[in-house]
Amino acid sequence: MQAKALLPLAVAAFMVAGAGHAQDSDAVAAGEKVFGKCKSCHQIGAGATDRVGPHLNGLFGRPAGAHEGYRYSKSMERAGVDGLVWTAETLDAYIENPKSLVSKTRMNFRGLKSGADRANLLAYLRSFSDNPANIPEAEPTAKGIDHDLDPAILALEGDPEYGEYLSSECTACHQADGSADGIPSVTGWPIDDFVVAMHAYKDKLRPHPVMQMMAARLGDEEIAALAAYFKDLE
Amino acid sequence: MTMNRRLFMGTSAAALTTLAAPALLADGHGKPRVIVIGGGSGGATAARYIAKDNKGAVDVTLIEPSRTYYTCYFSNLYLGGFKEMDDLGHTYGTLASKYGVNVVHDWAIDVDRDAKTVSLAGGASLPYDKLILSPGIDFVDGAVEGWSVAAQNAMPHAYKAGSQTELLKAQIMAMPEGGTFAMVAPPNPYRCPPGPYERVSMVAHMLKANNPTAKIIVADPKPKFSKMALFQEGWADHYSGMIDWIGPDFGGGNVSVDPAAMTINIDGEETSVDVCNVIPAMKAGRIADMAGVTDGNWAPVNAADMSSKADEDVYVLGDASQQGDMPKSGFSANSQAKVCANAVRGALTGSKVFPAKFSNTCWSLIGTDDGVKVGATYEATDEKIAKVDGFISATGEDSATRKATYEESEGWYAGITADMFS
Ligand SMILES: Cc1cc2nc3c(=O)[nH]c(=O)nc-3n(C[C@H](O)[C@H](O)[C@H](O)COP(=O)(O)OP(=O)(O)OC[C@H]3O[C@@H](n4cnc5c(N)ncnc54)[C@H](O)[C@@H]3O)c2cc1C
Numbered sequence: 001m002q003a004k005a006l007l008p009l010a011v012a013a014f015m016v017a018g019a020g021h022a023q024d025s026d027a028v029a030a031g032e033k034v035f036g037k038c039k040s041c042h043q044i045g046a047g048a049t050d051r052v053g054p055h056l057n058g059l060f061g062r063p064a065g066a067h068e069g070y071r072y073s074k075s076m077e078r079a080g081v082d083g084l085v086w087t088a089e090t091l092d093a094y095i096e097n098p099k100s101l102v103s104k105t106r107m108n109f110r111g112l113k114s115g116a117d118r119a120n121l122l123a124y125l126r127s128f129s130d131n132p133a134n135i136p137e138a139e140p141t142a143k144g145i146d147h148d149l150d151p152a153i154l155a156l157e158g159d160p161e162y163g164e165y166l167s168s169e170c171t172a173c174h175q176a177d178g179s180a181d182g183i184p185s186v187t188g189w190p191i192d193d194f195v196v197a198m199h200a201y202k203d204k205l206r207p208h209p210v211m212q213m214m215a216a217r218l219g220d221e222e223i224a225a226l227a228a229y230f231k232d233l234e
Numbered sequence: 235m236t237m238n239r240r241l242f243m244g245t246s247a248a249a250l251t252t253l254a255a256p257a258l259l260a261d262g263h264g265k266p267r268v269i270v271i272g273g274g275s276g277g278a279t280a281a282r283y284i285a286k287d288n289k290g291a292v293d294v295t296l297i298e299p300s301r302t303y304y305t306c307y308f309s310n311l312y313l314g315g316f317k318e319m320d321d322l323g324h325t326y327g328t329l330a331s332k333y334g335v336n337v338v339h340d341w342a343i344d345v346d347r348d349a350k351t352v353s354l355a356g357g358a359s360l361p362y363d364k365l366i367l368s369p370g371i372d373f374v375d376g377a378v379e380g381w382s383v384a385a386q387n388a389m390p391h392a393y394k395a396g397s398q399t400e401l402l403k404a405q406i407m408a409m410p411e412g413g414t415f416a417m418v419a420p421p422n423p424y425r426c427p428p429g430p431y432e433r434v435s436m437v438a439h440m441l442k443a444n445n446p447t448a449k450i451i452v453a454d455p456k457p458k459f460s461k462m463a464l465f466q467e468g469w470a471d472h473y474s475g476m477i478d479w480i481g482p483d484f485g486g487g488n489v490s491v492d493p494a495a496m497t498i499n500i501d502g503e504e505t506s507v508d509v510c511n512v513i514p515a516m517k518a519g520r521i522a523d524m525a526g527v528t529d530g531n532w533a534p535v536n537a538a539d540m541s542s543k544a545d546e547d548v549y550v551l552g553d554a555s556q557q558g559d560m561p562k563s564g565f566s567a568n569s570q571a572k573v574c575a576n577a578v579r580g581a582l583t584g585s586k587v588f589p590a591k592f593s594n595t596c597w598s599l600i601g602t603d604d605g606v607k608v609g610a611t612y613e614a615t616d617e618k619i620a621k622v623d624g625f626i627s628a629t630g631e632d633s634a635t636r637k638a639t640y641e642e643s644e645g646w647y648a649g650i651t652a653d654m655f656s
Contacts, residue, residue, distance in 0.1 A: 081638040165588045168283065168572040172565060172593070173649045182645025209625040210595055210609055216623060217591075217611055 031124025034117050041107075044128050053107060059086050060129035064102070075104035078184070083207035091125070092118050093205045100196045101206055103189075149199055154192055156224040163229025166222055169214065176233060187233035194227035265293045266582040269352050269362040271342045271521055273298030273326060275305075276368030276551030276567035278654040283575035285333035291583050295336040295360060297352065301325065303655075304395040306426065307564050308647055311599055313392075313403050314436030315443075322395060324655040332656075345525035347545055364578050367527070368551040368567065369519025370394070371425050374531065377515035378418055379490035388493035389510040392433075393425065405509045406437060412447040413508035416498045418489055419454040420513045423532075425553045425562045427460035428608070430513055432598040435465065438473040439601055450477045451507070453500050455487030460561075461598060461608055467629045468600030518554035532556035537614035538590050539577035540570050549574050558618025559610075565594045568650055573614075590614040597643030603633065605640030 035044070041052040048055035054070040065072040065080035072080075079102045084090060094101045095118050097111040112118050167176075170186060178187040186194075200206040201215035202223075218226070270281045273296050281296040288294075302323045311317040329335040341355040351359045373383065373391070381389060392402040406415065415437055419430045434452055441448040450473075459465075469477050480486035485501020491512060497504050517523075517531035527533045527542040533550040534543040535557050542548040551574055552567030560566040573590040580587035595609030610624030627639065 078638075081634050083635070161586065162588060165576060165586075166591070168653075169569070169591060169593055171649065171653045172568055173595075173646045175649045175652050177652070179648070180645070181648065182641040182643070183649060210607070213609060213611055213623055213625055214593065217613075 027120045027123035028127050031120035031122065034112070034121040035124055037109075037112070038121075044125070056125055057128045058130050059091070060088075060126055062086050064090075073102070073104055073106045075102050076106075079207070088122055088126070090205065091122055093200065095121065097196060099193050100200045103184075103193060103197055149196055153199070153220050153224075154195055156195075156220055158191075158221070158224030158226065158228030160225065160228040160232070162222070163225035163227070166218075166226050167229050170226070170230075173210075178233065187230050189227070189230060191224075191227045191231050194230060195223055198223045198226070265291065266363045267293045267361060268295070268364045268366065268578060268582070269360055270294065270296045270366045270368065271345075271352065272368040272370060272519065272552075273300070273303060273337070274368060274370050274552065274567070275564035275654060276553075276571045277366065278303070278324075278326075278329065279568045279571035280366050280368065280549075280551060280575050280578075281335045282329055282333060282654060283572055284579055285329070285335045287575070287579055287585070288583060290334060292579070293336065294334070295338060295362075296326070296329065297338050297340060297342050297354065297360075298326065299339060299341045300396075301339055302396075304399070305564065305647075305651065306393070306395040306429070307650075309392070309395040309399045310429065310433045310436045312399060313406065313433060314439045314599070316436075316599065319400060324651055326655070328656050342521050343524075345521065345548075347526065347548065350547065362547075364547050364549070364582065365525075366549045366551060366574065366578070367519075367522050367525060367533070367554060368571070369521045369554055371516040371518065371553045371562075372520050374515040374517050377420075378512050381418075381491050381493065381512045381514060385491075385493035385512075388496070389491060389512045391513050392511060393429075393513050393516075402509070402511060406440060407444070409441070409445055409448055409508045411445055412449075413445065414449050414451060414505065415441070415509045415511070416451045416453070416505070416507040417511045418491065418498070418513060419452055419456065419459070419486075421455045421487075421515050423562060424513070424516045426596070427561050427563075428465075428596055428598045430454075431459055431461065431465045432600075433511070434477060434479075435468060435473075435598070435600045438469070438476050442473060442476065448476070451498075451500075451505070452477065452479045453486040453489045453498070454479060454481050455489075457481050457483065460596075461606060461626065463629050464606045464627060465598075465600065468604060468606075472601040472604070516553070518550075522550060522554045529556070537617075537619040540574040541577070549578065558612075558615075559621040560592060560594055560612055560619050561596065563594055563596055565596060565646075565650065566592070568653060569593055592619055595646070597639065597646060599640060599643070603637040603640050605636055605638075605643050606631075607639055607643070 042056050043049060043051055044056040048057055050070045054067045063080040064084040065076040095112050098105050098107050098109055173183050174186045178185045198215050201211040204212050268284055270277045281294050284292060285294040302325050304322045308317050308322055312319055312322060326337045330337045342352050343355050344353040351361050353359050390398045390402045392398040417430060417434060434450060438450055480500060488501045490499045491510060497506050498510055518528055518533050522528050522533045527544045527548055527550060533554050533556060535541060535550050535555045536543060537557060540549045540551055542550050551570045553562040569592045577587055579585045592612035595607055597605055597607045599605050606627035608626040611622045612619045613622055
């Protein structure tokens with residue numbers, strides 16, 4: 001904000017927002033470099049328009065899938081309706097592993113594993129959001145926190161027979177034949193995607209209240225068992 | 235045997251062990267036999283899961299008088315004009331053809347627990363090794379002064395779906411301009427805690443479109459009801475001035491009706507009404523009583539497997555059971571049936587028995603695209619089915635969220651009915 005106030009008015013008018021807090025300027029500069037990985041699909045800053053991906057001005061505080069005029073995946077729209085809002089924490093998880101938050105996102109990006117890179121990138125993105133002063137500061141832990149699942153969890157072999165029993169709780173809503181209307185299909189998912197998504201509900205990164213509740217009491221082995229069972233349905 | 239099983243099921247670490255010597259239960263007569271009484275939410279699910287998972291190793295007989303089961307869930311949406319009656323009907327053909335369930339369309343009229351037989355109205359007597367009761371509810375005699383089942387044509391309950399629901403809708407549609415719809419709400423515990431209030435919302439929706447000066451009176455013996463804040467907010471938003479909810483503080487619990495005169499008396503004040511929906515106090519479906527597994531109005535069960543406290547070879551599911559914290563809902567009955575099916579299968583065939591897990595979510599529609607929900611998860615304790623964790627929709631949610639919640643309820647309906655009947 002202070003930075004913006006010092007700029008001549010005419011220049012400021014072309015900027016979507018100021019360059020962020022002075023103390024973050026190193027991070028912003030480092031983040032600009034990291035943004036190189038995003039550039040082929042996303043534009044940001046003055047004159048940015050939607051390309052393969054939506055432009056990223058004003059991203060913080062916006063519900064997922066809500067930027068008008070851009071055609072999002074169904075999955076992204078649903079995440080927004082379920083209550084996913086882009087904050088430092090949710091963006092951090094999304095950039096680390098997009099599918100953890102939005103299973104069928106069209107963003108074809110494997111994810112940024114380095115917590116420091118993500119923190120810098122977020123500082124850069126944040127500097128293009130309106131009113132950065134009003135954006136809640138990230139929880140201290142969100143900076144560079146590792147949302148990535150413990151590889152030991154991903155490596156767990158699920159027991160499909162146990163998964164079949166547990167699945168009977170899921171099929172009260174999700175249809176076993178994979179049909180989906182109103183409630184998404186859970187059959188035929190790659191095991192890793194399934195496990196990552198369920199843990200994102202368990203950690204309350206994904207917003208849906210029923211799913212958060214159901215996932216909350218599933219242990220690592222139970223999630224693995226469900227993943228193993230549902231993978232081979234249909 | 236039973237002791238061991240109970241002990242065993244109480245410890246989740248042992249969940250993957252196989253039971254010993256189950257064949258005992260089929261003593262001498264070949265395949266073990268399961269009889270399920272009642273082909274509703276609990277019974278259809280139990281029959282389907284036991285038959286499906288055993289692939290013919292157990293004989294499953296389902297006794298249900300109706301050829302088509304009309305779900306109570308979404309029957310309020312039929313009253314509101316959002317669903318057709320045909321959308322609510324489900325038949326038993328797939329249970330028979332795909333899973334080999336022996337579907338007998340008859341009434342069970344008695345259970346002899348010593349001989350382990352069930353008598354049917356048609357005269358047959360069927361033997362069982364394990365008996366599962368899911369007969370739903372009946373009404374407590376004399377619960378609402380002046381009302382009896384003989385008066386249910388003049389004053390329908392519409393709390394068992396089908397012809398009663400159609401009758402109630404026809405009466406609503408025939409109300410004179412500016413007429414009065416009255417509801418007598420039931421005391422706890424009863425089937426579907428939000429059901430009466432979703433119904434009030436749907437009747438109001440119908441009347442607002444067709445008879446906007448009509449009035450709705452609700453006489454309620456309960457000071458609080460399920461999703462109360464959400465319903466009251468929705469009523470003020472959509473149907474302002476139309477609904478008069480009279481709680482016990484204002485005499486809502488002191489009610490009598492006169493079906494011949496079409497009047498309702500609330501705390502001494504008599505009112506003529508055009509439609510009167512009487513939802514009396516409830517109890518377990520009568521066959522549970524005849525089987526001798528009830529204590530008072532309901533049938534107490536063990537939380538770990540839904541077996542009756544009175545008889546380890548009899549299980550009681552759904553509304554009829556007294557299990558603890560779960561609401562009486564189709565979702566709950568379906569959830570309990572799966573735990574029971576797993577335990578029965580384990581006892582009869584030695585298949586793996588996994589620890590019990592229960593859950594429930596109930597969606598309600600307040601107005602067009604205005605859906606709300608409440609849900610919880612549960613676990614089995616020695617004493618009861620105990621609530622673990624829950625959530626409820628917030629008041630003041632935006633319309634996109636409410637619309638998504640409604641759409642989700644439609645997905646749930648498709649999912650749960652497939653989990654019972656297809
Ligand atoms: C208006 C309304 C709205 C509702 N909405 C919802 C909702 O949105 N979500 C939800 O989860 N739940 C809802 N419910 C509750 C739900 O319908 C019940 O809780 C559920 O059906 C209970 O299942 P059950 O198996 O115990 O009984 P039922 O489903 O009632 O099944 C009992 C069956 O047993 C049969 N039967 C009875 N006696 C005998 C006998 N002697 N011999 C043979 N057969 C017999 C009956 O014919 C019946 O088919 C609603 C209920 C109402 C009334």
